[in-house]
Amino acid sequence: MATAAPVQTPEKLVDRHGRAITYLRISVTDRCDLRCRYCMAEQMTFLPRAQLLDLEEIALIAERFISRGVRKIRLTGGEPLVRRDMLELVARLGHSLGQGLDELTLTTNGTRLDQHADALFAAGVRRLNVSMDSRDPATFRHITRHGDVGQVLNGIGAASAAGLAVKINMVALTGLNEHEIAPMLAWCVDQGHDLTLIETMPLGQIDEDRADRFLPLTQVLDDLRARFDLQFEDRSSGGPARYWRVQDTGTRLGLISPLTGNFCATCNRVRLSTDGKLHMCLGHDDSVDLKAAIRDGGLAEVDVRITEALGLKPAAHDFRIERGAAPAVSRHMSVTGG
Ligand code: SAM
Ligand code: SF4
Numbered sequence: 001m002a003t004a005a006p007v008q009t010p011e012k013l014v015d016r017h018g019r020a021i022t023y024l025r026i027s028v029t030d031r032c033d034l035r036c037r038y039c040m041a042e043q044m045t046f047l048p049r050a051q052l053l054d055l056e057e058i059a060l061i062a063e064r065f066i067s068r069g070v071r072k073i074r075l076t077g078g079e080p081l082v083r084r085d086m087l088e089l090v091a092r093l094g095h096s097l098g099q100g101l102d103e104l105t106l107t108t109n110g111t112r113l114d115q116h117a118d119a120l121f122a123a124g125v126r127r128l129n130v131s132m133d134s135r136d137p138a139t140f141r142h143i144t145r146h147g148d149v150g151q152v153l154n155g156i157g158a159a160s161a162a163g164l165a166v167k168i169n170m171v172a173l174t175g176l177n178e179h180e181i182a183p184m185l186a187w188c189v190d191q192g193h194d195l196t197l198i199e200t201m202p203l204g205q206i207d208e209d210r211a212d213r214f215l216p217l218t219q220v221l222d223d224l225r226a227r228f229d230l231q232f233e234d235r236s237s238g239g240p241a242r243y244w245r246v247q248d249t250g251t252r253l254g255l256i257s258p259l260t261g262n263f264c265a266t267c268n269r270v271r272l273s274t275d276g277k278l279h280m281c282l283g284h285d286d287s288v289d290l291k292a293a294i295r296d297g298g299l300a301e302v303d304v305r306i307t308e309a310l311g312l313k314p315a316a317h318d319f320r321i322e323r324g325a326a327p328a329v330s331r332h333m334s335v336t337g338g
Contacts (some may be wrong), residue, residue, distance in 0.1 A: 012069040013270075015280070015310045023239075023269035024065045026058060029087060030274045030335045034109055035145040036133070036169055038200045039208050039333055042145060045109065045146040047335070053276045055085045057294050059092045059288045061272060064302055071102040074129075078334040081112040087119050094124035107131065107169065111147065117162035129196070130156055131169040134177045135187065143176060158192075167194040167254075172215040181220055182227050189251045196254035200273060203282070204332030217257040224253070239269065258283075261263025270309070271336050276307050279336050286312040 013021035031046050032039075053061070073093060080086055106120065107129040120128070132152050134140040140149035159166050168188055172181060181197065188195040188244045194280055198278050199217055200210050224230060229247035241254040264281075271279045276291025293301040 011307070013065075013306070014311060018316060019267060020157045021270055021310070022070055024062065024272060025074045025076055026062065026076055026272045027077050027274045027334065028058065028080045028089065029078040029083040030078065030332070031082055031333060032109070033082055033111055034079070034147045036131075036171075036207055037143055037145065037206065038173065038210060038213060039204075039206070041205060044332075047275055048080065051275045053272075053274070053291055055089050055092075057276070057291065058089060058272075060299060061276075061290055061294060061302060062093055063096060064306070065297055066096050066100040068303075068306065071100070072105070073101060073103070074105050074107060076107040079109050079111070080106055081108055081116055087116060087123070089277055090120060090123040090125065097124045103127070105129070109144075109147070110152035110155035110159075114151075114158040117155070117158040117164060120159075121162040121164055125164060127165040127167065128159055129167045130159070130171050130249050131171075132156075133170050133173065134180055135184065136180065139177060139180070143173070156191075156193075165194075167196055168234060169198060171198045171200055172220055173200065173213045174215040176213060178215055178220070182224060185224060185228060185251070185253060189246055189249045190274070192250055194252045194254065196256060198256045199258060200284075201258055201333070203246075203336075204330060204334075217255045221255060226254075237335070239267075240264075250322060273336050275335070278306065280309055280312050281337055282333075285330075288312070 015021060035042055035044065075086070075090065077083070079199070090104065090106075093101070097104060104123070104125055105127050106125065108131070110130040110132065113128075113130065130152065132140070132149065133143050135149060135153070137149050140147055140152075156166055168184065168337060170177070170184055172178065185195050197217055200214055202210055230244040230245055230253060233243040233245055233252070235243070240258055241256045244253045245251075246253060265301065267281075271282065272290065273279060273287070276289060276294075277287040278290050279287045288305045290302055290305055293305040297304075
């Protein structure tokens, strides 16, 4: 019987533009209990379960990335907390904290946080991003098509009580929540949360034209500056956000504006999709298939494919929001991991 080839100590991850890759986002499921209008169609079809990576495969691939220099992992989706074995995965990856991994975190819609906040903290999670585009029950229900903002607010309360720092994600949407942005920042200051505002991105087909709801954050920032004392923080997280400190508070305001200003030059991240594809950029179609690699050739083959992927990472995305235009890529954010 053939024995598996020994796995060599692999090289660190540096892409063809010289950027070190230290951040992995994993979409653990493309399913979700909400249907945010800018993210999914109402009749969204999901991948058959057989096409998903299983928990052991996700953990092995993630651990391989850690051994190659990834120091931060974000679990996302879809809604990560709807996956049944999710807490097992968090606990497993939590064992790598302090052993190469500096931070394990999640992006969640918060609907199930009240049940899981304590377990997340126990596994080593210390910070979460919770998406909440409105605190008004009717607007929240409209944007998510059926969500209950009370459930999300309970979840945020449970997370804070468990000791988890919460950053609120809010997609800025013309005619839907633009008047709630300043009150949301005031609420975050009051509650001790950070706030990140996001421009809607052209990812995957939805039932509406995203151009109708696109709100440039340049415009939003001017308005917030008139109401809050905002100090620009001259530091890069390696991500697409720029940050401002709300003076004399613990709150940081982040702006993710891939349309009105991209910060790809310092990009440090790659994404593992629900079906095991490694995407080097949210805005491009190129990927390598790590599910096939781990199933056919084990971790040695995963290493080969990761190295190959480094040669595919583009310099930048080229998002545009134009009325009637097809999305920049056909994949929804929920598959690639937002
Ligand atoms: N379901 C979780 C949630 O909503 O937080 C995690 C996945 S969701 C895809 C991650 C983030 O992406 C959320 O903050 C969501 O608002 C954002 N998002 C989804 N689709 C987007 C799009 N087309 N453009 C910009 N942001 C989007
Ligand atoms: Fe679900 Fe998050 Fe997409 Fe909303 S943004 S539909 S909560 S995956």
